[in-house]
Amino acid sequence: MQTFDIKPYEMPAAARELRAQVRDIVSAHEHRFDPVRRANCWVAIDPEFSRALGAAGLLGMTWPKEQGGHERSALERYIVLEELLAAGAPVGAHWIADRQTAPLLMRYGTAEQVDRWVPGVARGEVYACIGLSEPGAGSDLASVRSAARKDSEGWVLNGQKVWTTGAHIAQIMIGLFRSEEGSERNAGLSQFLIPMDTPGITVKPIIDLSGAHDFNEVFFDDVRLAEGALVGKQGNGWAQATAELSLERSGPERYLSSHFLMTEFIRRLEVQSDAGALRLAGRMMSELWTLRQMSMAVAARLAEGEDPAFEATMVKDLGNSFEQAIPQLIEQQLELDLSSEExxxxLVAYELQVAPSFSLRGGTREILRGIIARGLGLR
Known part of the structure; x- marks a missing residue:
């Protein structure tokens, strides 16, 4: 049976200066920010802001300088993410590329793949999407049926991906395809680096309940890729994709992407408070702090080259539950008129519409709790 392994960590000496730097950049750009979308900011897109972060050295922070990075520590990067999410800054354009696509390429990709794409991510100019979920697979990635067939000229892709965040702005996708005909479950899967302007790719929007366009369907019709499009080893896609999900599941966006809503709730208590509202604020902050300690423990292990998939899954599940509850609890406590333009x-009205998706992205709650149960020796 596994336990949640807490690694000791200390905030870096540069923490105060880093926080001030991020706050200055946010202040210079926030006149453009959509105030409502700040309650789900890590999918809000603002390429100008992404480029500003890149110019300031706040993307690709931990990467080698020869790849356009800045060789800062993982905890320094974590501090920057905290500040951006707490401020509700629109980081959706670069988020996936900086969080997992570029690190995946540096770990498994070829020198050509890294040199072609990674420096652009560090500049805030190259954006990425993740080709995992499919209409018949959902979060059960072992059911992926989209196929990659090898021929004398390279690879031919056919199939469909769904719920693909940011595919409409991304230049590249890391896609999981079944590369061995007749294979089943987690065998015979490979990852591919796919330029999104390749002929045969069609991106169709999925508009959510709030009217926002974050998700997409992506269709592959005889999409031809060079042999060098394979990422890592053929047939190793399952191991690579699950390692990548540790980066996706453990970050501060799992409990801070709604932080701007909490901030506005606490501001309201300055003029409209009662004992029940104050208790709710205290409860939220205590849960937030606990999640932060858990998330930073995962970050410390990732920084040491470990793969804390079990702990990352717990952070993701608990963080989703926390964020999904926030708008409901605030609305019930203050008995808000959600037609108001205050x-x-x-923010509460918007968050109530988008919060159900929180427990889908990065793996559904049912899948995650199955992973946790196995880690605890319960199944």
């Missing part, structure tokens, strides 16, 4: 009311 900022708190608009």
């Amino acid at each position: 900022i708190l009311e608009m």
